[in-house]
Amino acid sequence: xxxxxxxxxxxxxxxxxxxxxxxxxxxxxxxxxxxxxxxxxxxxxxxxxxxxxxxxxxxxxxxxxxxxxxxxxxxxxxxxxxxxxxxxxxxxxxxxxxxxxxxxxxxxxxxxxxxxxxxxxxxxxxxxxxxxxxxxxxxxxx
Numbered sequence: 613x614x615x616x617x618x619x620x621x622x623x624x625x626x627x628x629x630x631x632x633x634x635x636x637x638x639x640x641x642x643x644x645x646x647x648x649x650x651x652x653x654x655x656x657x658x659x660x661x662x663x664x665x666x667x668x669x670x671x672x673x674x675x676x677x678x679x680x681x682x683x684x685x686x687x688x689x690x691x692x693x694x695x696x697x698x699x700x701x702x703x704x705x706x707x708x709x710x711x712x713x714x715x716x717x718x719x720x721x722x723x724x725x726x727x728x729x730x731x732x733x734x735x736x737x738x739x740x741x742x743x744x745x746x747x748x749x750x751x752x753x754x
Contacts, residue, residue: 614714617649621692622716624651628669629694632656642669642693644677644710652689653677669693670701670713678708687711695722 614622621643628641640657653676655669670693677686686709691697696715697705705713717725739745 618692618714621645621649621651621690622694622714624654625692625694626716628654628656632658632669635661637661640669640694642673642691644673645690645692646685647688647690652681666700668698668701670697671704674701674704674708674710677710678704683709690714695719 625641625643628643629639630641632641633639635656635658637657637660641655643654644652646652653673655672655676657669658667658672659665670691673691677689681689689710690712691705691710691714693713693715695717696719697713698719
């Protein structure tokens with residue numbers, strides 16, 4: 613359940629989204645806040661101006677957190693974002709060890725506003741060569 617303090621920080625994420633749009637990028641913005649609500653980092657979507665399809669603000673912040681914060685600090689950090697993170701960003705947020713994500717617009721709500729990307733799903737096939745790949749992967753984790 614979100615609180616009035618969460619709403620204040622979400623409003624800042626929405627301002628960051630508007631700034632992204634003003635800069636010619638898709639309207640998405642995010643920030644990281646510590647347990648006391650102090651903003652520690654902010655990002656805007658820069659996928660068009662950076663010519664980088666992965667320049668989502670959530671991904672940039674999660675990478676920053678993984679690089680700049682120790683695990684204990686990350687575990688007490690909340691990401692506030694204008695829109696629910698996509699699958700790519702969600703995976704990186706989890707790897708970064710962030711405690712919580714609070715978003716303003718869900719992915720489902722976004723699709724109501726912006727239906728589909730027009731791109732067909734990329735077919736995936738597998739698993740294959742399990743024994744060969746397992747030997748390589750298991751060696752890393754043991």
